[in-house]
Amino acid sequence: MLIAGKAxxxxxxxxSLYGIAASLYGARTGRREWVASGRRAVYAVAATTALAxxxxxxxxxxxxxxxxxxxxxxxxxxxxxxxxTAVWSSQEGSLLLWLLLLSLWSSLILFLTRRRxxxxxxxxxxxxxxxxxxxxxxxxxxxxxxxxxxxxxxxGMGLNPLLRHPSMMIHPPMLYxxxxxxxxxxxxxxxALITRRLNADWIxxxxxxxxxxxxxxxxxxxxxxxxxxxxxxxxxxxAWDPVENAxxxxxxxxxxxxxxxxxxxxxxxxxxxxxxxxxxTGVLAILGTFLVxxxxxxxxxxxxxxxxxxxxxxxxxxxxxxxxxxxxxxASDLRSDHKLDSLLSRESVFLLNNLxxxxxxxxxxxGTFFPLISEAITGEEASVGPxxxxxxxxxxxxxxxxLSGIGPVIAWxxxxxxxxxxxxxxxxxxxxxxxxxxxxxxxxxxxAALLMFGLGAFVLAxxxxxxxxxxxxxxxxxxDAAPRALVQLVRRNRRRYGxxxxxxxxxxxxxxxxxxxxxxxxxxxLLKPGQTATVGAYEVTYVKPTAxxxxxPNGRLEKIDFGARLRVTRDGEKVADMxxxxxxxxxxxxxxxxxxxxxEGEATxxxxxxxxxxRDIWTAIAPDIGSLRPRIEEGDKVFSGANLSPEQxxxxxxxxxxxxxxxxxxxxxxxTFRLIVSPMVxxxxxxxxxxxxxxxxxxxxxxxxxxxxxxxxxxxxxGREVRIPA
Amino acid sequence: MDPSRKRKxxxxxxxxxxxxxxxxxxxxxxxxxxxARTPSQLMTSSEKGKVYKLTGKVEPGYTRKGTxxxxxxxxxxxxxxxxxxxxxxxxxxxxxxxEVIVSVRRQGEGFxxxxxxxxxxxxxxxxxxxxxx
Numbered sequence: 001m002l003i004a005g006k007a008x009x010x011x012x013x014x015x016s017l018y019g020i021a022a023s024l025y026g027a028r029t030g031r032r033e034w035v036a037s038g039r040r041a042v043y044a045v046a047a048t049t050a051l052a053x054x055x056x057x058x059x060x061x062x063x064x065x066x067x068x069x070x071x072x073x074x075x076x077x078x079x080x081x082x083x084x085t086a087v088w089s090s091q092e093g094s095l096l097l098w099l100l101l102l103s104l105w106s107s108l109i110l111f112l113t114r115r116r117x118x119x120x121x122x123x124x125x126x127x128x129x130x131x132x133x134x135x136x137x138x139x140x141x142x143x144x145x146x147x148x149x150x151x152x153x154x155x156g157m158g159l160n161p162l163l164r165h166p167s168m169m170i171h172p173p174m175l176y177x178x179x180x181x182x183x184x185x186x187x188x189x190x191x192a193l194i195t196r197r198l199n200a201d202w203i204x205x206x207x208x209x210x211x212x213x214x215x216x217x218x219x220x221x222x223x224x225x226x227x228x229x230x231x232x233x234x235x236x237x238x239a240w241d242p243v244e245n246a247x248x249x250x251x252x253x254x255x256x257x258x259x260x261x262x263x264x265x266x267x268x269x270x271x272x273x274x275x276x277x278x279x280x281t282g283v284l285a286i287l288g289t290f291l292v293x294x295x296x297x298x299x300x301x302x303x304x305x306x307x308x309x310x311x312x313x314x315x316x317x318x319x320x321x322x323x324x325x326x327x328x329x330x331a332s333d334l335r336s337d338h339k340l341d342s343l344l345s346r347e348s349v350f351l352l353n354n355l356x357x358x359x360x361x362x363x364x365x366x367g368t369f370f371p372l373i374s375e376a377i378t379g380e381e382a383s384v385g386p387x388x389x390x391x392x393x394x395x396x397x398x399x400x401x402x403l404s405g406i407g408p409v410i411a412w413x414x415x416x417x418x419x420x421x422x423x424x425x426x427x428x429x430x431x432x433x434x435x436x437x438x439x440x441x442x443x444x445x446x447x448a449a450l451l452m453f454g455l456g457a458f459v460l461a462x463x464x465x466x467x468x469x470x471x472x473x474x475x476x477x478x479x480d481a482a483p484r485a486l487v488q489l490v491r492r493n494r495r496r497y498g499x500x501x502x503x504x505x506x507x508x509x510x511x512x513x514x515x516x517x518x519x520x521x522x523x524x525x526l527l528k529p530g531q532t533a534t535v536g537a538y539e540v541t542y543v544k545p546t547a548x549x550x551x552x553p554n555g556r557l558e559k560i561d562f563g564a565r566l567r568v569t570r571d572g573e574k575v576a577d578m579x580x581x582x583x584x585x586x587x588x589x590x591x592x593x594x595x596x597x598x599x600e601g602e603a604t605x606x607x608x609x610x611x612x613x614x615r616d617i618w619t620a621i622a623p624d625i626g627s628l629r630p631r632i633e634e635g636d637k638v639f640s641g642a643n644l645s646p647e648q649x650x651x652x653x654x655x656x657x658x659x660x661x662x663x664x665x666x667x668x669x670x671x672t673f674r675l676i677v678s679p680m681v682x683x684x685x686x687x688x689x690x691x692x693x694x695x696x697x698x699x700x701x702x703x704x705x706x707x708x709x710x711x712x713x714x715x716x717x718x719g720r721e722v723r724i725p726a
Numbered sequence: 727m728d729p730s731r732k733r734k735x736x737x738x739x740x741x742x743x744x745x746x747x748x749x750x751x752x753x754x755x756x757x758x759x760x761x762a763r764t765p766s767q768l769m770t771s772s773e774k775g776k777v778y779k780l781t782g783k784v785e786p787g788y789t790r791k792g793t794x795x796x797x798x799x800x801x802x803x804x805x806x807x808x809x810x811x812x813x814x815x816x817x818x819x820x821x822x823x824x825e826v827i828v829s830v831r832r833q834g835e836g837f838x839x840x841x842x843x844x845x846x847x848x849x850x851x852x853x854x855x856x857x858x859x
Contacts, residue, residue, distance in 0.1 A: 162818065233818050234842070339733060355744075363751060370755055371762065382759035383779055385829070385843075392751060524814050526792050582818075603818050622815045626790065672793050674815045 001055055002067065005146035008052035012099070013136040015044050019129045027122035035122045039110045042125060045132055046103035053087075053100050056145055060087050065156055068147040069093060075158035077552035085169035086159045091293055091308075092145035094172060098289065099135040101173070102128070102180040109184050109209055117205050123191030124184075131183055134315055142307050161559070161585045161604045167227040171220055175247055178217025179285040182254060184209040186282030189275050193326040198333045199717075200265045203274065207261075208699060210278075214258055215695040217251045222688040233582075233605035233620045235522070235676045237684070240389040245368040246291040249361050250284035253277050256357035259407075263350050266412070268337030268717070270347075272327065273354055275334065279323040284361075286316055291368075337717075342414040349407045356399050363392040394448050398455060401510055404503040405459035408496075409466065427465060431458030449518035456507040456514075463504045467497070494697050501694025509687030515680035516616075522677075528670045529564075536677040538575065538617065541567045545623075545668040546581060547661035549654075559583040560598055560657065562623040562664060564671060566608060580608030580619045580673075593636030594649075595656060599625060611682050618676040624669040628660055635660075760829055765799050766806030772832045777840065780810070780830045786822040799826065812839035817846040 019041025026034030059067045060083050063076050073086045073093075087093040106128040113121055139145065163169070185206040192202040224244065229237040238244060257277040263270045290312035327334070340347055366373070367384050375381040409423035435454035443450045467486070470493075474485040490497040521536030532541040543565045552558035563581025567574065587601030608619040635656050644652065727735070760777040768780060780799055785807055788797035793813055800807040802825065810830055820826070829843035 233815060339729070340736075341729075343736070355740075359744075359747070362748070366751060366755060370759060374756065374759060378756075381762040382756075383762065384755050384759045388755060388758045391754070524793055600821070605818055620815065624790065672815055 001059065001064070002146045002148050005052050005055045006140075006144065008048050008055070009136055009140050009144070009146075012045050012048050012052070012103075013133060013140055015041050015048065016129045016132040016136055019045065020126045020133070023122040023125040023129070027119075027126075032118075035118075035125075036114075038122060038125050038129075039114065042103065042106050042110055042129060045129070046100075046107040049096070049100045049103045052145075053096055056087055056093060056096065057084060060084060063156065064152075065154070066149055066152040067145075068149040069145050071149045071153055071156045073157070073159055075156035077556050077558055078156075078159050079553055081166075082159050082164055082169065086163075088172045089159060089163050090145070092139065092143045092147075094176070094293075095135055095139055095143060096145050097173065098176050098180060099132060099139065101176050102131055102135070102183060105177075105181050105184055105209065106132075106187075109188075109206065113205055117188070117191075117201060119195045120188055120191035120197055120202055123194050124187040127187035127190050128183060134311070138308065138311060142311070155588070157588055158585075161583065161602045162231070164604075165227060165231050167223045168231070171223045171227065174216050174220030174223060176289075178213050178215075178220055178247075179250070179289055181209050181213030181216060182250060182278075182281050182285045184213070185257075185278050186285075189278045189282075190322075190326065193275060193330050196330060196333050198271060198275075198330065200261070200268075203261045203264065208701075210254070210258060211695065211699045214251065214254050215692060215699065217247065217254065218688075218695070219692060221247050221251060222685070222692075226685060229618075229681070230607055230609055231605070233607065233622075233674065235607075235618050235620065235674060235678075237681075240364075240367065240386045242368050243292050245364045246288035249364055249368075250281045250288055252357050252361040252364075253281045253284060256354045257281060259350055260354050263347055267347065269340070270351065270354070271334040271336060272331070273351075275327055275330075276323075277354070277358075279319075279327070283316060283319045283323065286312070286319065290316065344410070344415040344420070346407060346410050346412045346415075349403055349410055353400070353403050353407060356396055356403065360393055360396045360400075363396070364389065397510060398448070398451055401452065401455040401459055401507055404506065405455070405462040408500060408503070409462060423465075424462070427458050427461035430461035431455060433457075443519075446514075446518035449514040452510055452514035456511040459507040460504055463500045466500055470497070490697060492702070494700055494702055498694045498696070498698025498700075501697060502691045503694075505687045505689070505691025505694055507687070508690060509684050512680045512683030512685075512687055516678040516684065520676060520678045523675045524672060525675070526670045526672050529668060533673065533675060535617075535675045537570055538677055539569045540617075540619065540673070540675050541569070542671070542673070543567050543577075545665050545671070546579065547665040549657055549661060550583070557586065557598075557654075557657070559585045560661065561606070562621075562625065562661075563606070564621050564623075564673070566619060566673075568610065568617055576610040576617065578608035578610055578617070578619055579606075580621045581606045582621055582623055584625075593633070594639040594653065595635035595660075596632050598657065599628075599632060613680075613682060615677055615679045616681040618678065620674045622672040622674075623664075624671055625664070627669045628664060631660060631663070764804075764806070765801050765808045766804055768808050768830075768832075768837070769806050774832050777829050777831050779827060780808070780837070781825065781827050782807070784820070784822050784824055784826055788822070799828070809836040810839050811836060812844055814841050814844075817844060819846045820844070821846075 019038045021038075022034045022041060023038030026032065026036075026038060056067075056069070058064075059070050060074055061080070063070060063074060063083065065071045069087075069090055069092060073090050074083050078086065088097045106125075110121065110125060110128075117124075185203075188202045188206045192198055221244075224247070225237040228239070229235065254277075257274060260270050260273050260277060264274050290308070294309050294312065340351070342348065367389050371381045371383045374383075405427060406424065411419045431454045434457035435450060438444075438450055438453050443453065467489075470489045471482055471485045474480065474489050475482065478485065478488070480488065523533060523535045525533040527533060527542040529542050529544050532539050534540075546561065546563045546565060548561045549557060550559050550561055561581040561583050563579060566578045566580065568576045568578060582603055582605055584599050584603050585601040586598045589597065589600070592600050605620045608617075610617040639649070639653070639656075642652075760779045763772070763778045763780055765780065765782050768778060772778065782799040782801055785798040785800045788795060790796075793815075795812050795816060796809065797812070798807045798809050810828060812828065825847040827843075827845045827847070829840040830837035831840065832838075
């Protein structure tokens with residue numbers, strides 16, 4: 001099976017190389033059968049990669065420890081769901097997943113455009129297969145997933161307990177789907193530039209993929225933030241960590257691209273922006289993939305530690321240089337059809353939107369790569385922390401929210417005072433009222449948060465106004481009841497109303513972020529059972545300790561939980577009972593004693609979380625198992641010395657561990673608790689859900705017969721731009 | 727002013743604003759940053775009151791008193807080590823022999839870690855996430 005897997009990957013590499021050659025030959029000579037053959041090569045690559053992936057999955061599911069990858073990332077005590085998803089918890093498996101997703105989306109776009117975009121498609125095929133060649137080559141020559149473990153051990157090392165959470169398992173496929181889907185518009189942009197077919201056809205043809213990429217990457221980012229908040233022991237959802245930033249950057253430029261193309265479609269402007277944004281998004285997606293697994297940003301000295309550093313850097317440099325050369329040489333074909341008429345216009349707002357998003361991306365890029373930049377300039381490696389990032393991203397985020405309220409309703413070309421008044425007066429008033437009320441209630445102590453609340457209210461009011469007007473107009477036309485009118489309205493204008501919903505969701509999300517970061521109460525305390533701590537308006541009492549042995553599905557010991565039951569009250573009234581534990585997983589390291597190995601493996605926090613509309617109460621515990629150490633060491637000595645059969649050993653170990661947990665429960669030492677009260681965190685997740693719902697609505701194909709009207713001007717332009725091949 | 731002159735002016739203004747903002751960004755990043763140091767580097771020279779980003783491995787044998795942990799950080803490949811005191815909960819993967827990154831300030835002979843700045847690197851080669859407190 002290992003050999004079959006390796007053979008599949010070699011076949012993928014060879015087929016991809018063939019596909020590039022066939023597509024390019026067919027494009028240069030105009031021979032369609034070669035182009036078709038290149039397209040079929042993509043389908044073959046997808047099928048073969050899928051086969052390799054299935055082979056690897058099967059090995060994980062049946063716990064075949066003849067595969068090194070299975071040994072190092074899974075075990076017989078790992079539940080089936082995590083065995084299946086452990087495939088991509090490894091470097092090699094995740095690269096294979098990336099390749100699989102790339103080949104699947106490539107097959108899909110080429111199938112859907114097999115009779116359209118005939119001049120561009122062969123070059124796009126070559127670019128997509130170029131990525132496939134790179135990843136296949138890495139998988140064949142540098143990081144093979146099909147390494148043999150010989151002799152095959154009887155038990156694997158198990159999945160890192162930190163990853164044993166559904167979010168963490170869905171997070172990589174979501175992110176990779178986002179990255180690989182962005183490769184599609186990237187490839188078609190390159191093809192459009194090469195063939196100088198720079199009207200909006202390539203944009204329209206790949207739009208579903210761009211939207212889907214935005215959707216999946218966004219979901220992946222939010223899942224990561226949610227996992228960090230509810231699973232890790234620090235209680236935050238965003239740390240400006242290089243790994244987080246790496247996924248956010250392409251999402252920002254992708255968002256800019258999705259907006260900016262509307263201007264090109266409607267008025268033939270911002271063409272250079274659009275190709276630059278999509279090319280930058282592709283580069284940042286590969287950079288994001290590379291950053292997570294290269295280790296270059298922990299310390300510059302670790303650059304050589306990963307074998308992937310140099311090849312990825314070569315790919316990125318090639319993409320950057322190629323993009324710049326292409327755009328520069330096609331600058332004359334990218335001239336705008338029209339000029340900007342007024343600063344108060346939709347075109348202008350969208351241009352400003354581009355600038356703000358790119359500025360945000362630049363800030364994050366600079367801060368993320370600062371250790372490398374500072375070392376290059378000053379010789380000293382230095383880094384900036386979250387306060388620096390916040391200093392710049394907060395004002396930019398405020399501007400973004402403001403623009404998202406104005407953009408959808410401001411007139412094209414030149415907005416008049418009456419147009420502005422009609423569309424923006426009521427929402428602006430709503431925002432100001434909210435601002436004033438909240439300031440009166442005490443929020444003025446955090447001006448940035450207050451401003452975000454006001455702007456968020458402005459956007460929500462603007463969206464509501466548009467929905468209301470649309471429903472009213474529909475009802476006047478069709479006489480439908482309001483709910484039906486709303487549904488029909490959205491069905492027939494999915495892009496517009498989906499977009500409005502996204503803006504609404506993003507506003508809610510930013511309101512949640514502003515509230516939870518500016519008005520948070522946090523405390524770290526040492527508590528004995530019975531003691532109480534005050535956090536914000538709440539009292540948290542350590543009621544009693546918990547200590548349990550937890551078994552895996554196959555009956556063996558999975559982990560030992562030490563924790564606490566807590567009671568939360570406010571003004572004497574009970575608010576919630578919560579439990580929080582720290583789970584200790586056994587280590588398989590051979591040099592550890594038989595009892596102490598249960599306390600020297602990985603430990604994960606099971607956070608106690610009481611979520612609510614107005615606030616979240618978050619708790620984590622760091623129990624002090626130091627007091628158990630003398631007994632653990634004694635136990636080690638006893639067991640190492642004793643001569644026992646395996647069954648006796650297991651039985652006595654069970655007894656010894658049960659004794660330890662009981663002694664902790666009966667006489668617990670004081671434990672350290674981290675307690676956080678965060679207002680409106682739930683709004684972040686709800687805002688994200690609303691935004692993604694809006695994205696889905698925008699993605700969904702319109703019902704037949706409800707196509708958008710084509711203006712006469714646009715039809716004339718199409719007539720001008722269609723070129724008859726020589 | 728005719729439209730094309732207006733556009734040129736707008737472009738120049740926009741470009742100047744961008745350059746100024748970028749300049750502010752670059753300047754503040756250098757002044758707000760903390761330098762990376764290994765334990766040996768900290769042992770040879772460290773300014774009092776300045777924040778450094780210390781990277782290294784946790785030496786065996788650390789102690790806890792209340793909510794504060796006292797541990798030593800050793801060079802990744804070397805002998806130098808410095809004592810660090812850190813107030814607050816430790817990240818879940820924190821262990822002897824693991825690599826950590828912590829922002830520290832010198833206090834007397836030892837170093838005090840800034841709250842919330844301790845990051846322990848996951849042991850696997852392919853790290854899904856670094857873990858902060």
